[in-house]
Amino acid sequence: MHYKLKTMRRFLLIGFLTILFSCQNDKAVESENQPKLEEQERQQELIREKEIKDSIMVFRSCENYSGITFDKLRNKLGEPFDEIKDKYGVSPFETVMYYRGEIYNGYVKQCFEGQISSYFEFKNGLANGEIISYFSNGRIGYKGGYKNGKEHGEFVSFDTEGNKTHISTYEFGVLVKKTVFD
Numbered sequence: 001m002h003y004k005l006k007t008m009r010r011f012l013l014i015g016f017l018t019i020l021f022s023c024q025n026d027k028a029v030e031s032e033n034q035p036k037l038e039e040q041e042r043q044q045e046l047i048r049e050k051e052i053k054d055s056i057m058v059f060r061s062c063e064n065y066s067g068i069t070f071d072k073l074r075n076k077l078g079e080p081f082d083e084i085k086d087k088y089g090v091s092p093f094e095t096v097m098y099y100r101g102e103i104y105n106g107y108v109k110q111c112f113e114g115q116i117s118s119y120f121e122f123k124n125g126l127a128n129g130e131i132i133s134y135f136s137n138g139r140i141g142y143k144g145g146y147k148n149g150k151e152h153g154e155f156v157s158f159d160t161e162g163n164k165t166h167i168s169t170y171e172f173g174v175l176v177k178k179t180v181f182d
Contacts, residue, residue, distance in 0.1 A: 014113050043153075068108050073097040094149035094173075096125035120146075147172065 121129030144155030
């Protein structure tokens with residue numbers, strides 16, 4: 001009996017030491033990989049920033065654009081998109097939008113002075129997906145996303161030269177963080 005107890009203690013001690021040693025090895029491997037992962041993330045962020053900063057939209061005339069523009073969208077009562085906020089005090093992005101009597105799914109481009117000035121994605125009649133707004137010089141003014149008609153995720157804003165001015169983070173329409181750049 002005493003021999004069995006002694007043997008069992010040895011097995012438990014060996015098992016404990018094995019687990020402890022393997023956890024330390026995992027931490028060592030994790031800490032070796034951590035700088036590599038951080039560097040990869042930094043590189044990817046720099047690439048994204050450069051793509052955004054360098055992206056200039058080639059403007060097409062809205063007259064030649066055959067897609068949907070905001071003036072063609074209506075709510076269920078047939079009221080135009082741009083009158084909803086004034087009339088009801090709610091964002092038209094939070095209102096299910098229709099095109100030719102059907103709930104709209106697709107892209108919408110907004111025109112200003114004959115040029116495309118912003119781009120929105122709609123799913124199930126609500127703003128869902130990417131939104132991009134452009135300055136008159138073609139550079140991105142801001143870029144973000146909507147989910148079920150509400151701002152969601154990061155909105156990155158730029159000046160007319162393409163420099164990042166601030167980042168606002170939203171969770172279903174609620175501003176949770178804002179970073180301003182000098």
